[in-house]
Amino acid sequence: MQDVGIVGYGAYIPRYRIKVESIASVWGNDPENYKRGLQLREKSVPGHDQDTITLSVEAARYALKRAGVNPERLGCVYVGSESHPYAVKPTGTILSEAIGATPECHTADFEFACKAGTEAMYVCYAQVKAGLVEIGLGIGADTSQGAPGDALEYSASAGAAAYIFGTENILARVDETYAYMTDTPDFWRREHQHYPQHAGRFTGDPAYFKHTLGAAKGIMKKTGMTPEDFDYAVFHQPNGKFPMAAGKKLGFPREKIETGWLVPWLGNTYSGASPLGLSAVLDVAEPGNKILMVSFGSGAGSDAFVFTVQDPILKVRDLAPKTRPQLDENKIYLDYGRYAKFRGKILRNS
Template identity: 60%
Template sequence: CKAGTAGIQMTMGLVESDMIEYGLAIGADTSQGAPGDALEYTASAGGAAYIIGKENTIADFNHTCSFTTDTPDFYRREGQPYPSHGGRFTGEPAYFKHVLSAAKMLFEETDTKPEDYDYACFHQPNGKFYLRAGKKLGFTSDQIKQGLLTPNIGNTYSGAVPLALSNILDIAEPGDNIFVISYGSGAGSDGFSITVKDEIVERRELAPKTQSIIDQKTYVDYAVYAKFKGKIKM
């Protein structure tokens, strides 16, 4: 689930080393859940893409860092159509250990604190984990609410943090600072400190607004969902 932010980090490295001038980093995914599994309640699909370079940018990456351990809280056995998860184990020591550790590392390496940021967003397998992480780190509801999309569109896995960030950039103003922490089972978290530039004002309308796309969603019943997800076998 942190493949999207890992892609951003790799593209940052290629740009910084002058191997490429601009790169396209995409975080997109389709979440899976067995019939009746808790994962079905937030199963979703979505993604966001970012052009990364040194010139003509709308925001700067001030710093990035990562925290990883061997904590397999989520996995798919070979040949199995659906993934398995560790139940409560996915909270502690998986999600919260990595998100909070990466966040504290980012604070230390940038010599910043929650009050220095205008917005913050985290990986969001559900709304509860997201809100709890923000509260534990000392962010206010005003700082974290713009990035919380799971209650509206579900968990988009690798697309979750890129989408949260795009929703923040849709309203952010020049000079705003954004705190970003992803999470991926296995397990690890990537952290980013971002500052919005003046150029965002004139270029914001070049991309569709995240909320405008969300507003186009339509609801279907479970039978239609199961059919198109291939859960009904003949």
């Protein structure tokens, strides 16, 4: 069968940040608890005028720059997020209109907690692999919400990564995919609720680790690969600790994970988390490198991908802003008051 892979990618991280200390001081918490325990230092915050749609559009535009393709050729556009701005009305239509992909295009919004982004990539890849579309776009994006005072507030952040899949000028070939899923109530948000609920420590072993490790082991078994065969690994990163612990249990050395380990400074971008980790790796990986990516979404499940980096990446990676510089440069720090206003956490008269 014909090779299918990533032919364009783009990452977008908002410029605003809030430090763990700024949140902790409001709630009387010890910031060291979050910095040491969960390895969180600061997180991205969407601007008052940004949401999952605007972040997705910017990431998609960067991906199109690297792919060098006419957006009208996109046969499908999928956006995974748990913060689609409309409850009813697709993110994908607005996104597709903004990048010029309409009207001959299949679009859908995905939702599967933090896994929705790789889900969009998974289905997009499958469409291309099946020969139903020539090229397609899959995006993971979120402006995630953590309830004020909740532990999630220290991590819930914003960002997007977009991937165009195709068969020509492949930057990273998809060698294998694998999905692992059970019904596990670790985290949820009911209809009309503003903030999600989570099951505390139950989100660890029975949820994150069971599925992440299950998917990683599954895809390695399917491909006959071991951690030694990979140059980079990206695991879903709800905090700084979990992906490192997952890697350790699987036998991945820390340095293979660090390149895509953005969470201490980015926070948990939910559907964007694994895709952004992958884009940070693609920014620096060499042709021939093997990459393992395993996402995780509460509820719960994981998608796993094995990629092999291809030569054309060297020619296109500089055509759009890279991931790490967006994370490290031009930051604007918010105090808790402005952060609360930006995130709509203040009760007001309508």
